[in-house]
Amino acid sequence: MSDYRLTPPRNERRDAAENRQRIIDAALHLFDLHGVEQVSMNQIATEAQIGPGTLYRRYRNKSELCQDLIKDSVDMLFDDIYEAMEAHKEEPAGGRLRRLLGFFLRFREKKAQLLKGIENASPPTGKRAYSPIYQELHQQLVLLFEEIHGTKPGGVNSVFKADMLLHALGSEAYLFQRQGRGLSPETILEQLCLTFIPDEAAKL
Template identity: 30%
Template sequence: MIDVGFLGGPPAERADAAHNRRKILAAAAEMIAARGAEALSMDEVAKAAGVGVGTVYRRFGDRAALIYAVIDDRERRFQAGFLSGPPPLGPGAEPLPRIRAFLHALADRTEEQSDLLLTAETDSAYARFNDGSYALYQMHLAMLVARLDPRADSAYLADALLAPLAANLFRYQRHTRGMSLSRVKQGLDALAAGLAAAPASGSSAPPAPRD
């Protein structure tokens, strides 16, 4: 699905090709949001984007590839926000506001594509964790947690902060339990606040194994 290679940016493309790609992805994203991924039609996407259907097939190959491209396009924008965007999501803010802003932005990102993310994350037992985007999230949060408290087990706590944003739990809370997105964000804020308030009891390094 997502690869950490996003950090280097996509290869250069012609202006007209880039324009068509953006129109196709925008049309596909709108259709998926309105009717779900299963209802996505390459013909309808081409019509909505104002391009020939052959252009859509040449660019993306098939419907599955187009769906993943929609996920990837949204992911690129999210990564750009927390890596180089304005504070508090991007660099320049203190650790706690950045952690909160990151969790809120990830909640918004998950809300937009939770059905697609659920499919991707449940492809195999560890699909979510093997994906390059998760590794980047974890590294980013671990860095912020370590800045907040150098004594904390930052790697563990980063995983703990990301756990509520797994697509299956997120969808269960939103669609089965009826929690609002605002309530989810309030819960994430409480986790972050608790992290900042609690004294660390251990080291960021794992204990040495005993003989």
């Protein structure tokens, strides 16, 4: 399994570290008041009492800022996923996939706004390919689907299937099911498993 980390650790000058903390504090305050989508980078710079250039040198867009804000939580998420996959490595692949989805849906519920900010500020075409979170999830999903379906030519395309599942896990589709359809996270998890995991894949 890969060693997931959003950004490598870096030694910062004191003034750079102070600016980063001011940016983070300002962003969290504004996001809490107005929501991630409604807050601009210029508003964050003003709230942090720094110039826009200082902000953009640190973060090219709001997606990168949201990734930094969520970094520690994402590290813990993948640590939990990897530990569960290792602890249950004798379990059928379908059962391990269900566990992975459960971890991510619980995370999504807690970090919905920041995840939406990461997605919405990314390029419109193939946007999830630009997010390290979705890159790592995609890699794990492909491995599990290949274990379930095999890799023979003309069979199930595990990359395609992982793409479709990630689409369902993305903010637009997921929040529609939560808010538009009124489904609970538990019901969404059950329906995802019924849709993407063959019955035989959950059996020894």
